[in-house]
Amino acid sequence: MPAALLPAAAFGLVIGSFLNVVAARLPGRMSLAMPASHCMSCDTPIKPYDNIPVLSWLILRGRCRSCSASISPRYPFVEAGTAALFAGVVAVHHADTAALVMGLVLVAFLVPIALIDLDHRIIPNRLTLPAAVIAVVLGTALDPGGQVERLIAGAAAGLVLGLPALLRPTGMGMGDAKLIAVIGLFLGLAVIPAFFVAFVAGTVVGIGVIMRKGMMVGRKTPIPFGPFLALGAVVGLLAGHELIQLYLAAF
Numbered sequence: 001m002p003a004a005l006l007p008a009a010a011f012g013l014v015i016g017s018f019l020n021v022v023a024a025r026l027p028g029r030m031s032l033a034m035p036a037s038h039c040m041s042c043d044t045p046i047k048p049y050d051n052i053p054v055l056s057w058l059i060l061r062g063r064c065r066s067c068s069a070s071i072s073p074r075y076p077f078v079e080a081g082t083a084a085l086f087a088g089v090v091a092v093h094h095a096d097t098a099a100l101v102m103g104l105v106l107v108a109f110l111v112p113i114a115l116i117d118l119d120h121r122i123i124p125n126r127l128t129l130p131a132a133v134i135a136v137v138l139g140t141a142l143d144p145g146g147q148v149e150r151l152i153a154g155a156a157a158g159l160v161l162g163l164p165a166l167l168r169p170t171g172m173g174m175g176d177a178k179l180i181a182v183i184g185l186f187l188g189l190a191v192i193p194a195f196f197v198a199f200v201a202g203t204v205v206g207i208g209v210i211m212r213k214g215m216m217v218g219r220k221t222p223i224p225f226g227p228f229l230a231l232g233a234v235v236g237l238l239a240g241h242e243l244i245q246l247y248l249a250a251f
């Protein structure tokens with residue numbers, strides 16, 4: 001298994017590079033393929049040798065080769081983060097093909113969803129809808145025995161966030177409800193610790209914002225919940241079943 005971690009990380013670097021493109025272009029309905037990557041400042045197309053994940057950014061010290069405009073450190077971070085997540089999924093799920101494949105696919109959806117929610121405060125249907133379809137198709141093909149659990153988990157999780165959003169359309173949006181439903185379709189019961197982690201992390205950050213900005217401003221500062229759901233999903237993906245066992249053992 002350790003031998004598989006390196007190729008998993010390398011694969012994650014390449015996918016992460018593509019997910020940066022998805023996060024940048026999908027909200028504006030731009031093509032993911034055309035045009036090729038170019039500098040945001042001077043429009044110069046980026047040469048293949050300047051487009052190597054993480055490495056090129058380090059070699060160029062975060063600047064465009066043509067115009068020296070700075071390139072956001074978010075790009076190499078997303079690439080390195082995707083690589084780490086892919087290696088993590090392989091480390092945890094290498095013995096279970098269904099969990100392995102579905103875990104990698106889930107990560108590939110969570111990364112751009114979290115980034116787009118951070119940037120634009122939306123969770124696009126153009127990501128959650130295909131993610132839901134792929135979860136059901138992969139789950140049915142690779143692990144039919146667990147499909148009922150995942151369908152129930154997805155529906156229940158979607159309702160828990162979706163009903164309040166429908167009744168009182170403030171704060172939590174329908175995008176969040178669709179995202180947690182997708183997470184349930186991928187993770188089954190592990191959606192429970194995923195939701196718990198998201199809720200706790202979101203609450204801690206929310207309190208932090210209120211403490212920094214004061215009650216009046218802080219309460220009105222919108223905080224996108226998608227990144228917290230993505231964080232929770234990663235915890236559920238890598239440690240969900242252990243967390244459920246721990247919980248059950250404690251009571």
Ligand SMILES: [Zn+2]
Nearest residue numbers: 039042064067
């Ligand atoms: Zn440039």
